[in-house]
Amino acid sequence: MPKQSAASAAGLPVVKVSPRGATRLKDGHVWVYRSDVAANAVPPGALVSVADERGKVLGTALYSNSSQIAIRMISRDVVPDLSSLLRERIQAAIAYRERVVRDTDAYRLVFSEADFLPGLIVDRYNDLLSLQVLTQAMDAEPVRQTIVSELNERLQPAAIAERVDPRVRELEQLPPRSSGLIHGEKNSTVFSMNGVKFQYDALQGQKTGAFLDQRENYAAAAQYARGEALDVFCYQGGFALHLAPRCSAVTGVDSSRPALEMAEQNAALNGREIEWIEGNAFDLLKDYATSGRQYDTIVLDPPAFAKGKRNLETALRGYKELNLRALKMLRPGGVLVTCSCSYHVSLADFLAMLASAANDAHRTLRVLEVRGQARDHPIMLNVPETGYLKAAIVNVNN
Secondary structure (H helix, E strand, C coil): CCHHHHHHHHCCCEEEECHHHHHHHHCCCCEEEHHHEECCCCCCCCEEEEECCCCCEEEEEEECCCCCEEEEEEECCCCCCHHHHHHHHHHHHHHHHHHHCCCECEEEEEEHHHHCCCCEEEEEECCEEEEEECCHHHHCHHHHHHHHHHHHHHHCCCEEEECCCHHHHHHCCCCCCCCEEEEECCCEEEEEECCEEEEEECCCCCCCCCCHHHHHHHHHHHHHCCCEEEEECCCCCHHHHHHHHHCCEEEEEECCHHHHHHHHHHHHHCCCCCEEEECCHHHHHHHHHHHCCCEEEEEECCCCCCCCHHHHHHHHHHHHHHHHHHHHHEEEEEEEEEEECCCCCCHHHHHHHHHHHHHHCCCCEEEEEEECCCCCCCCECCEHHHCCCEEEEEEECC
16 A cells, blocks of 8 residues: 555544655654644644655654654654554563663663654663653553553563653643652662662652663773772762772762762662762862862763753863863873763764863873763664763873
8 A cells, every 4th residue: 555545544644844854854863843844733742644745655753732843753654553553662672671781670661762762761670660751642641551551561560650850741731740650659679780789769869760871881980990089970879889899989979968868878788888978069179179189080970061052162161171170180090980961062072172171181091981871772873862971981191
């Protein structure tokens, strides 16, 4: 059956895209922005057939009437039954993690566009699942029921929690919803990564509760760590706890008291003595650098400084200031682990910033490793937005 006839038979609303939008889709991206879409009376969150200006069907997408990303492609074919497709995609995501995840019972199970399920995030923490819905289509009640049903059937978790981002719901013009358990009654557990144990509360902490994308970088950093170590923006202690077995002393710094309290619990869980300091990272590094404090290993894992392209220059200045101060505090032969989770800061920009900071600090660097996000956060080559995390591990020679 020709695609045009199949689309008509499926009974889906048809959304036409401009030549620019069509080219974008033909090049492999899955987003089309509102400026390239013509949609009349399409319900929010609808499953739609996407066609070019001549009427040629390009595939099936999820539609949003409020987001700047109006179209998120879900298939290059006609999809008459979204429920069956959702179940297939969830099963495929689970199978992919079974192939690539090692040494942990905590990992990202569904990564939105990278698992062909745009607007859905699911993380696993031992016997608990944490879910985030980010689009109108994924928030539709039949879709939510299918997702929860499939996750329960395949993984049989003790509980599933939903973590709500109020800002996203506002942008998507979705009704307010509170974070909470949507299946089961258990909201806490203990998970492990790389042999290190962590407490987990499904309804506390940032995002879905932990930064699973750094899991493989935690292990890599530990291979090079030695001596006295400083973990800046330590959150709940991910890097610090991995460094502790290799270092003579470890200090973790964060501005969040609740995060540090959880870090202290994690240290106790692993029998580690780590010093935790509540404070502003910029101020603390400035004071430490001025007073001549020295370390053998320093980790910088700040939040995203660039939320958009317009913030890029400011973000790079912030990254440079942090890295400059850290480089001045490292002893000869020391190791710097420096990260950026800002998508708008490219790897080339990030490494150029680091080189500039090293030059200003009069330090010579050798690159030990340049890394990205863990493999359970797959990157789609034609969807560069799925790749965001950069991590450089460098050796200071002088």
